[in-house]
Amino acid sequence: MFQHGELAASEEIATELADRYRTASPEWSAKFKILAAQSASWRGLNEKVLGILSTDLPASAGADLPVRRLSLMAGANVYLHRYDEARQYLARADARCSAMDRAVCSHVLDAHWALALEQGRYEEALRFSLQELAVVRRFRQPFDEAAALVNLADTFLEEERFDEAIDWLNASNRVAAPLGAEDILLTNTGNLGWAYYSLGDRDRALALFQDAERRAVELGDTHDTINWLTTSGYVFQDGHEWPRARDSYQKALQLAKNIHDSEEVVSSLEDLAYVSIDAGQLDDAEGYLRQLDPLIRASGNRLDALDVMLARGRIAAARRQDGQAEALLRQVEADPASQITMRLSAEHELARLFEQEGRIDDAKKMYTTALATFESARAQIKNEDSKLPYFANATPIYDDYIRLLVSQGKTEEALAAADQSRARTLEQGLGVVNGSPSLQSASLHPGLIASRAGATLLFYWLGEKQSWLWAITPRKTAVVPLPAKGEITRMVERYRQALQGPEDPLVSANEDGRALYRILVAPAQSLLPANAKVVILCDGALGELNFETLLTGAPTPHYWIEDADIVSAPSLLMLASSKASPGAGGRLLLLGDAVSPGPDYPELPNASVEMQEIGKHFPSQDETVFARQRANADAYLNSAPQRFSYIDFVAHGVASRNDPLDSAIILSRTSGAEDSFKLYARDIMQRRIDARLVTISACYGSGSRTYAGEGLVGLSWAFLRAGAHNVIGALWEVSDESAPRLMDSLYQGLQDGMPPSAALRQAKLSLLHSRGDFRRPFYWGAFQLYTGL
Numbered sequence: 070m071f072q073h074g075e076l077a078a079s080e081e082i083a084t085e086l087a088d089r090y091r092t093a094s095p096e097w098s099a100k101f102k103i104l105a106a107q108s109a110s111w112r113g114l115n116e117k118v119l120g121i122l123s124t125d126l127p128a129s130a131g132a133d134l135p136v137r138r139l140s141l142m143a144g145a146n147v148y149l150h151r152y153d154e155a156r157q158y159l160a161r162a163d164a165r166c167s168a169m170d171r172a173v174c175s176h177v178l179d180a181h182w183a184l185a186l187e188q189g190r191y192e193e194a195l196r197f198s199l200q201e202l203a204v205v206r207r208f209r210q211p212f213d214e215a216a217a218l219v220n221l222a223d224t225f226l227e228e229e230r231f232d233e234a235i236d237w238l239n240a241s242n243r244v245a246a247p248l249g250a251e252d253i254l255l256t257n258t259g260n261l262g263w264a265y266y267s268l269g270d271r272d273r274a275l276a277l278f279q280d281a282e283r284r285a286v287e288l289g290d291t292h293d294t295i296n297w298l299t300t301s302g303y304v305f306q307d308g309h310e311w312p313r314a315r316d317s318y319q320k321a322l323q324l325a326k327n328i329h330d331s332e333e334v335v336s337s338l339e340d341l342a343y344v345s346i347d348a349g350q351l352d353d354a355e356g357y358l359r360q361l362d363p364l365i366r367a368s369g370n371r372l373d374a375l376d377v378m379l380a381r382g383r384i385a386a387a388r389r390q391d392g393q394a395e396a397l398l399r400q401v402e403a404d405p406a407s408q409i410t411m412r413l414s415a416e417h418e419l420a421r422l423f424e425q426e427g428r429i430d431d432a433k434k435m436y437t438t439a440l441a442t443f444e445s446a447r448a449q450i451k452n453e454d455s456k457l458p459y460f461a462n463a464t465p466i467y468d469d470y471i472r473l474l475v476s477q478g479k480t481e482e483a484l485a486a487a488d489q490s491r492a493r494t495l496e497q498g499l500g501v502v503n504g505s506p507s508l509q510s511a512s513l514h515p516g517l518i519a520s521r522a523g524a525t526l527l528f529y530w531l532g533e534k535q536s537w538l539w540a541i542t543p544r545k546t547a548v549v550p551l552p553a554k555g556e557i558t559r560m561v562e563r564y565r566q567a568l569q570g571p572e573d574p575l576v577s578a579n580e581d582g583r584a585l586y587r588i589l590v591a592p593a594q595s596l597l598p599a600n601a602k603v604v605i606l607c608d609g610a611l612g613e614l615n616f617e618t619l620l621t622g623a624p625t626p627h628y629w630i631e632d633a634d635i636v637s638a639p640s641l642l643m644l645a646s647s648k649a650s651p652g653a654g655g656r657l658l659l660l661g662d663a664v665s666p667g668p669d670y671p672e673l674p675n676a677s678v679e680m681q682e683i684g685k686h687f688p689s690q691d692e693t694v695f696a697r698q699r700a701n702a703d704a705y706l707n708s709a710p711q712r713f714s715y716i717d718f719v720a721h722g723v724a725s726r727n728d729p730l731d732s733a734i735i736l737s738r739t740s741g742a743e744d745s746f747k748l749y750a751r752d753i754m755q756r757r758i759d760a761r762l763v764t765i766s767a768c769y770g771s772g773s774r775t776y777a778g779e780g781l782v783g784l785s786w787a788f789l790r791a792g793a794h795n796v797i798g799a800l801w802e803v804s805d806e807s808a809p810r811l812m813d814s815l816y817q818g819l820q821d822g823m824p825p826s827a828a829l830r831q832a833k834l835s836l837l838h839s840r841g842d843f844r845r846p847f848y849w850g851a852f853q854l855y856t857g858l
Contacts, residue, residue, distance in 0.1 A: 071108055072212050074251030077289030080108035084121075095127040099134050102126070106141050111252060113292025115145035116329045133173040136165050140176040147183045150331045150368045155184055172208035175201045175217070182220050186227060187332065189371055189406065194224045215245035215253045222260055229409050229446070231264040238264070252293070255284040259297045266303060267410075275304040295321045295333050299340060306340075311348040318344060335364050335373055342380050351384050371406045379415055386422050394422055409446045413439055417466050424473055436470040440486075463490070468532045475537065480548040484539050485513045487530045488641040491608065515541045518644050522858055524602040527593055528641065531557060531609040540593035549592040558610040560585055568618055569801055573845045575626060582620035586629060590619060602634045602826070604856065606641065615800055617833070618850040628846065630833060636826045636854045639789060647794070647858040651761045655714025657687045661766075663700040663720050663737040666746035670721045670735045675809050679719050679766065682813035686820045687715075701737045702748040710758045711792075715819075717764040719808075722784060722799070723747075730754075732783040734765065750787035762825045763788045764797040764815075766808050785855045794858065795825040799851045807848040811836060829854050 071079040087101035106121040122138050139162035146155035159180055166174035182197035198220040205213040218241035225234035238257045245253040262277030282297035302317030318340040325333035338357045345354035358377055365373045382397030401407055401415040416439035423432035443463040467490045474483035519526050520543035528539040529551075536551035551557065564581040567574050574582045589611075590597075597603065605616050617630035629635065638644055662676035677696070684692055693713070695704040700720070710716060721735035733747035765784050785798035797815075811832045818828025833849040842848065 071104060071111075073249045074253075074255065074288045074290070076108045076112045076252060080105050080112070083108060096129045096131070099126045099130040103134055103137050103141070106138070110141055110144060111292075112290050113148070113295070113328050113330055113333075115148045118142070118145040132165070132169060133171055136162055136171070136173045137176055139165070140173075140180045143177075143180040144183050147180065147187055148330060148332055150187075150364075152184065152188070152369075155180070159184070172204065172210055172213070175204040175208075175210070175213055178204065179217070179220065182224075186224060188369070189227075191224060191228050194227075195221070198224055211244055212248055212250055212253075215241045215248065215250055218244065219253060219256055219260070222257075226260065226263060226267075229267065231267045235261060235264045251284070252288055252290060255281050255288065255290070256293060258284070259293060259300065262297070263300055266300065271304050271307060275301060278304065291324055291328050292330065292333070295324045295330070295337075298324070299336065302340060302344070306344050306347060309347075311344055314344045315341065315348075331364060331368065335361060335368065335370075338364075339373065339376050339380070342377075346380060346383050346387070349387075351387055354380065354384055371404075372408065372411075375401050375404055375407055375411055379411060379418075382415070383418055386418060386425070389425075391422060391426055395419065398422070409442065413442050413446075413463075413466070416442060417469070420466075421469060424469075429473070429477060432473060433470075436466065436473070439466050440470070440489075465533070468534075471530060471537065472532070472535060475548060480539070481513070481515060481546055483537075483548070484515060484528060484541075484546065484641075487528070487537070487539075487608075488513065488606075490530075491606075491640045513641055513645065515539070515546055515641060516543050518641055519543045522602070522604055522644060524604045524636075525593070525596055526604045526606060526641070527590070528606040529589070529608045529611055531611065538589065538592060540596045542596050545596065547593070547596065551588060551592075554609060557585075557588065560588075561610045561614050564618075565613060565801070568615075568846050568850055570847075574618070575620060575628060575846075578626060579620060582618065583622065585614070586619040586621050590616070590621070590629065597633065600633065603636070604644070605635060605637045606639070607637060612637075613800060615846075615850045615853050617853075618846045628837065630830065630837070634826050634830050636795075636856045638856050638858070639786065643789075644856075644858050651714050651759065651794070655761060656691045656693070656712060657684070657715045657717065658693050658705075658708060658710060658713040659683060659717050659719070660695045660700045660705060660736065661717070661719025662696045663735065663746070664698050666735065666738045670746075673719070673721070675806060676719045679809035679812055682809050683717055683719075683816055686816040698737050701739045701746065702734075702752070703739055704736075705748055706752065706756060710756055710760070713758070714761045715764075716758070716760050716762075716788075716793075717766065717812075719766050722765060730787070732787070734784065750784050753784070753787040754790050756791055758788070758792045760788075760793045762795045762797065762819070763793045764812070765799065766797075766803060766812060785853075789855055789857050794856065796855045797825070797829060797852055798855065800853055801847075801851045803851050804848050807836065807843050810843070811849060811852065826854050826856065 070082070083101045083105035087098045087105060090098040090101065102121060106118045109117040109121060118141055122142055126134050126138055139158045143155045143158035143162065146152070146158065159177065162177040162180070166177055178197050178201035182194050182201060185191075185193035185197060198217060202214065202217040202221065205217050218237050222234045222237035222241065225231070225237060238261050242254060242257050245257070258277050259281030262274045262281060265277065266274035278297045278301040282294060282301065285291075285293035285297060298317045298321040302314040302321070305317060306314035318337050322334065322337035322341065325337055338361045342354045342357035342361070345351070345357065358380060361373075361377055365377060378397050379401045382394050382401065385391075385394035385397060398415045398419045402412050402419065407415070416435055420432050420435035420439060423429075423435055440463065443466065467486060471483045471487055474480070474486065515526065519541045526539075526541040528541060530537045531554035533555075534553050536554055536557060538549045538551055540547045540549065560581045564574070564579065564585060567579050567581065603616075605611075607614070617628060617635050619629045620626060621629050621632065659680055661680050662673070665672045680694070680696065684694065693708060695701070695708075718734050723733055723735060730749065730751040732750040736746055736748055738746040765788075783798070785796040788796045814832035814835050815828050818831045819825065823831065829852065833852070836843045836849040837846075838844070
């Protein structure tokens with residue numbers, strides 16, 4: 070019952086049995102008393118633990134139970150911030166364990182770990198948790214092994230080594246799941262949420278937090294309920310939902326007081342102070358900080374003290390007590406004990422303070438310092454999946470820095486900073502830049518990039534309060550203010566729904582399609598010649614919008630594709646570093662018409678027709694075709710794909726919102742493995758290619774998630790990163806009926822010597838100018854060309 074996470078029931082029954090056997094069997098009574106205390110401990114009821122174990126165990130209890138009693142009492146005192154008492158119990162437990170080699174001594178190491186972690190001694194905490202893990206593995210204690218792995222993960226979480234923490238949490242889950250260890254599994258769920266939250270993946274984090282909170286309530290685990298209430302509050306706070314955040318923190322504070330958990334009381338008061346500052350309720354924030362002062366003095370926890378110092382610095386800045394604010398923020402920034410997130414916050418606040426004081430040069434220096442701190446932290450992340458969402462942590466800093474630069478007339482410097490924000494992960498993957506990134510526009514030369522592309526570049530930045538458009542030609546760069554991100558995002562979402570609906574937006578003169586053109590394109594109209602080539606460098610939700618489908622009204626209402634050859638690109642830096650694309654001609658690698666791996670992915674009736682339409686544009690000696698059972702992930706990975714100028718997939722595709730690099734092309738199953746039919750984006754990136762064009766004629770081929778600073782992440786992004794010069798992907802589910810016709814026209818254009826963007830445009834226009842349903846953008850607007858030039 071205890072191991073299955075039914076902690077309240079375990080405690081109740083063990084207490085009853087301890088009382089029942091007190092006289093008849095003192096040894097069994099002692100065992101049940103220890104179990105009751107352990108159940109209370111896992112529920113965070115530390116005062117109750119001390120009450121249950123207040124009397125010594127009988128002499129008949131043996132050697133193990135007294136050690137377990139001492140370790141439980143030490144742990145309870147740690148969490149009640151009674152460190153001297155904790156050390157006394159630990160000393161007694163250590164003395165007993167020095168004379169014996171028993172599995173129970175792992176619990177003493179666990180209490181040592183808790184004390185070291187609570188006091189911020191992370192190297193010691195790591196050493197104790199590794200020692201604990203070694204002991205429980207040697208004595209083959211799987212439940213305790215799962216718990217020790219949680220401790221290791223907690224240590225890495227405190228050190229802000231989040232991707233390593235994720236690895237340890239997954240390892241704990243693998244041990245805990247077969248045991249049905251529900252309390253450990255729910256703790257891991259919440260801790261995974263915290264790791265993803267810290268990496269910037271707010272959506273996934275909130276789902277995990279709320280799931281963990283629900284499970285904690287069901288299991289009667291008050292301590293974990295507090296944790297996951299609090300972390301849900303963080304997500305609400307980030308979304309500026311102050312009342313919902315405050316409600317979560319207040320509930321957590323009350324529960325912490327109910328179980329006399331000093332550590333959680335401190336955390337809840339800190340959270341309430343910060344949300345009050347964010348909401349502009351400075352007096353309330355001061356009140357919470359005053360409640361914290363005696364608690365932090367008693368605990369001696371330096372991180373809590375720095376948290377309060379940072380909060381007071383923010384309050385002073387908001388009240389224009391500039392000297393006091395600077396002094397407090399400088400202390401936080403310089404303190405060796407500060408976590409990276411604390412330093413980042415302090416440096417951001419200092420930059421804003423200097424800007425507020427009119428110290429523009431100092432503000433710029435501090436913004437670049439904050440960004441260097443961020444990049445240093447991101448460079449330490451080993452897992453590529455984690456690097457993608459981590460950028461969200463720096464978005465507010467970039468937002469403020471870009472706004473400052475634009476206000477000072479430094480438009481190209483602002484552009485360079487914005488481009489850095491989206492290029493960094495691509496740089497690391499492509500080897501474009503070694504070392505720290507430069508924020509200097511001189512290294513970017515946007516006009517030269519536009520000249521090389523033979524295009525006008527439209528570069529977008531979506532900010533919380535102000536968005537921006539840079540219109541770049543070989544001779545001129547102009548910057549235009551745009552509405553805030555929220556307003557633009559809502560219009561994009563509505564228009565995407567309209568594009569996939571039964572009506573033609575042109576016929577209905579869809580207002581969102583017209584408004585998006587007026588906001589996003591019309592300000593740059595004077596820089597767009599007739600039949601212009603336009604490269605869109607999008608941000609945020611704009612990655613889910615095909616600009617070709619926007620509605621312009623001059624001289625008569627029509628789609629923008631009629632006026633321009635429009636493609637998308639990830640970043641200026643990637644365009645600047647691209648190599649020459651292979652010319653026309655070359656070999657074709659064609660995969661499709663796969664055997665259905667299951668009911669979720671039915672066979673495509675017209676896949677073989679589409680493949681025939683594509684194949685007829687290449688000599689048979691220049692084709693390598695994998696169809697039916699041979700169309701599988703291994704076939705692509707083992708085909709030496711770098712040999713081909715054209716790579717085409719005619720298959721289903723899936724985009725993972727939670728893990729974009731889990732986006733996959735659905736092919737034939739090759740083994741009994743559950744996912745053997747998936748060609749994952751992460752695997753695609755590992756095979757270098759030099760294709761002139763990759764085409765993913767699959768539903769959601771482009772991906773369905775945008776990350777701040779990275780643009781749209783999914784299959785198209787993966788192929789570009791692997792070395793493709795152009796990629797055609799799909800923004801929504803592709804029609805199996807219209808795709809063969811469009812692909813035939815596309816490859817005919819390529820055969821006639823047209824560049825990929827012009828060939829795709831011609832193919833789309835052939836549908837648009839046709840009669841019947843295929844003229845609707847639902848059929849041609851899903852396909853979008855992404856270029857690395």
